[in-house]
Amino acid sequence: MLALSDTCRAAIMGHGGLCACLSPSALGHLRAIAGDVRIEAGQTLFQTGHAADALFGVRHGAVMLSRSLDGHRRQILSFHFSGDMLGFAAEGRHHCTATALGRASLCRIPLAELDQDLALQRHVHGILARNVGQALDMQVRLGRMNAAERVRSLLNELCSRLGGGRELHLPMRIAEMADYLGLRPETVSREMSALRQAGLVGSFSPDGVLAITDPTGL
Amino acid sequence: MLALSDTCRAAIMGHGGLCACLSPSALGHLRAIAGDVRIEAGQTLFQTGHAADALFGVRHGAVMLSRSLDGHRRQILSFHFSGDMLGFAAEGRHHCTATALGRASLCRIPLAELDQDLALQRHVHGILARNVGQALDMQVRLGRMNAAERVRSLLNELCSRLGGGRELHLPMRIAEMADYLGLRPETVSREMSALRQAGLVGSFSPDGVLAITDPTGL
DNA sequence: CGATACATTGAGGAGGGTCAATCCGGGTGG
DNA sequence: CCACCCGGATTGACCCTCCTCAATGTATCG
Known part of the structure; x- marks a missing residue:
């Protein structure tokens, strides 16, 4: 099994990645606090309404976030690949469901740990801001494209x-x-x-x- | 002219508002650093691609964020009313255009000031996370509703x-x-x-x- | 009072949804 | 090795929702 820093560095993403642009010391700290999660295809990492107590970074595989309307209408909100982060929530509750598209492995960063680390927190803030930008891209796609x-x-x-x-x-x-x-x-x-x-x-x-x-x- | 704290307190929003849930001391600091902006109906506060150096809070009036596709297709991304915040950007550039729907007055918080204030920063992070949630609501609306x-x-x-x-x-x-x-x-x-x-x-x-x-x- | 701007309503058409048949590759079992 | 089956992709035919274009209504302003 690869070390966290290795797997994250392996991700090509220049932006949006968690580990990509962290300093070696920050990476060391991150490796110390990050847990490890593995899920099979179709399994969920978390579901709408569940308590949100951690962020996740995709190491291998792909994960999608989705929400469902009256049970049979599903809207997939985003796809997350190696190097991407997910799990951002408001008011401590997840507002969507995370499902693995295939076998996936992720690192898990408890929110409590995040509160301790100021540099990491700022970094995550930047990732979150980019997430908003992607959500806006989706709005244009869904609202105005054929x-x-x-x-x-x-x-x-x-x-x-x-x-x-x-x-x-x-x-x-x-x-x-x-x-x-x-x-x-x-x-x-x-x-x-x-x-x-x-x-x-x-x-x-x-x-x-x-x-x-x-x-x-x- | 009303003081900042008064006008923001006037906003009913229990969540999403900037000033609503700040302590009196934090409010005092905020009042000291916040500037004042007034725009007329149809005028823009910032445009796509412009450098982002401040956050804005709506005091009175309404502001919308929009993006345009090939000039003649417009997607409005969000509406912002009294008490709401806007101006979040990734990589220092605005990714949408802010236009006043009527005469509007806003407070302006330079990002440089935000970096100084940890409590405010954490507060803004929460607002940003809620913004993501609203963007996801929009995706469901646009993608799966008639x-x-x-x-x-x-x-x-x-x-x-x-x-x-x-x-x-x-x-x-x-x-x-x-x-x-x-x-x-x-x-x-x-x-x-x-x-x-x-x-x-x-x-x-x-x-x-x-x-x-x-x-x-x- | 005309001019303008916007909401409303109508008629017709196109894009995408719906339903169903068919295709295709992979897995299973004989 | 082949027949069978199964899940998903593809294709076709039809229909419905929403778009398009145009006419009309209505309030505000010069």
Whole structure:
């Protein structure tokens, strides 16, 4: 098992990552206080309304945050990959549910520990501010983009966040993309087919690998 | 002119307000560092991309945050009323534009001052976390609600935030509601008419006053 | 009193939802 | 090794919600 600092450094994210831009001494402290969590695909890390007593950093795998409306309408709020943080809550209660998209491992930083560390606290504040910015991006997507634009912008986002050049490894299924974009799975599939016919992407293999034929064209 | 503490105390908001839950001594300090800003209807407080060097608290009036897509598609991200804070930015740049809905007065807290005050900083962190929660509410609205549900939830939100019992004073026009809800003005108007015919709301006078006939029915 | 700005209402059309059939790859069991 | 099954992606046909465009109503202001 890799040490916390190693796994977090391994994350490419220049921004948004927790450990990426911490000093060695701060990293040492963080390693001392951070716990370890592993969850299987589909399991939840926390649920809406649960008490929030820790922040989490994704080491490996992918986690999604979601909320459901009257039980059968689901809105996926965000995807979190290696190096990303999640678990921010207001008034001590989680306002969404965190579910693993595949097997995932995370580090766990108790809020009590966070209160002790001023530098870490400021760092987390910056991450939180960026989270707000991403939430606003989503509002524009959901409020003012049509289906084709939504799918393209999602692929763009995933390309830049997951890297991987011409092979985009999607950790989620069409159904999750749809619930993230405010669309139906059929609509997402149709738009993907349109992109394929336009020569921008290749085939979408069932193990989640999508070939990006024309990265700039997206 | 009212003193800062007075005007902020006047704000009813139990949560989300800046001054509401500060101790008298903290309030004194805040009054010492906070500046004063007044803007006319339609004027902007800051714009996307501008350097962010201060937070703002609404004293009187209403302010909206918005972002525009290719110039002619606008998404309104949030409305801010008396007692609300705005101006949170990531990496020192504003990621949206703040526009006054009517004549508005605000207090201005330089970020440099904020760095000095630990208690205030923690307080602001809490407000920021709540802002994230509201942004997630919007994602559910925009992604998974139909037109009727969006309009009703907006009216509900405004009722609870603006108070005023059976007379809801709307500081924005139909066009702004539409750009907030991801709809067209005509659609919002139609849904309002439907609520009127259902007996839930009364007439919508051109000065922005909407009679709430059945507050619980919403 | 006309002019302007905005809300309202109507008619028609398009985008995306809904439902159902089909396809496709992988796993299972004979 | 092959038939079968199963979950999910794909595709098609149809329909409904919301958008679009245009006309009308209405209050405010010069």
